[in-house]
Amino acid sequence: MARGDREEEIIEAAVKIFSEKGFSAATTSEIAKEAGIAEGTIFRYFKTKKDILRKVMIKLVEVMGEKIMTRRLAQIFEDNKDKDEKEVFKILLKDRFDIALKYWDMIKVVMTEVQYHEDLKEAFIKNIIMKGKGIVEAYFKQGIEKGRFKDIDTNIAIRSLVGMMGMYVIQKKVMPDLILIEEDKQLDIMIDLFLNGLYKKEEEVL
Known part of the structure; x- marks a missing residue:
């Protein structure tokens, strides 16, 4: 071999x-x-067990950092730039959920171990968090410039979005019995709640 x-x-x-x-x-x-x-x-x-963990991290970064977090995420916003925000976020959330469920085992390992290994945490932040953040932040800033979104701290908006997505994935994998609404309807409710916090007062969620 x-x-x-x-x-x-x-x-x-x-x-x-x-x-x-x-x-x-x-x-x-x-x-x-x-x-x-x-x-x-x-x-x-x-050489060591930690060396294996680093390789696992590298694999995750290679798969998610470039192909998924950067290229695929940017493509979603580009392909749907003429659609309204609700449609864009529904496509985005469905895509992120599919990815999280597909790579659940690997994500679970990394999210546990970055708490204890500084070098792994730095690699994760640099290659996963910051790449994805830059793309989503650009979309939020564009919405602010167009007068669609409130002039808010984009870091907080991104953290809220990621937290909402993360909790849903955890529930689906760990506590599926707590999900009592079918996925498509739940996505609509989550997006409405999120966008109502972003839109200016005079705007209505479509």
């Missing part, structure tokens, strides 16, 4: 074990077992 393929197998196994047990409780023997290899084989590719 090619070196890159074996390394990929180990990373995939690590994602599964880290997501189930957390970084500290997981062992390289468990990762090896999940990957179907001898434990010693891991150390031909990675």
Whole structure:
């Protein structure tokens, strides 16, 4: 097997074990077992368990940082620039929900471990948070300039949007019984609430 393929197998196994047990409780023997290899084989590719975690982070950054957080996010706003805000945010939220659910195991690992590893936190902020923030912030500022949105702190608006999306994803994955409304209707309600906070007083949510 090619070196890159074996390394990929180990990373995939690590994602599964880290997501189930957390970084500290997981062992390289468990990762090896999940990957179907001898434990010693891991150390031909990675020096330490933390090195594996860094590779997991790099994988997430590669997949989400450029292809999803930057390119895909920018494309959503570009492709829908002539639509009203409610339509744009509905497309945006559906896309972000699909991504979060698809990469849930990896996201869960990273969001847990960035609390304890400064280098991982810095990489996450630089490659994921700041890239996505810049694109969404530009959309908000454009709305402010056009007189559609209040002249508000865009950082707070973005944090509110991300918090709303994050809580929905957590509920769907961890506490699905708490979601009592079908997804499309719930999206409409969430977007109405969010936009009512953004629109100027004389504007109405469509």
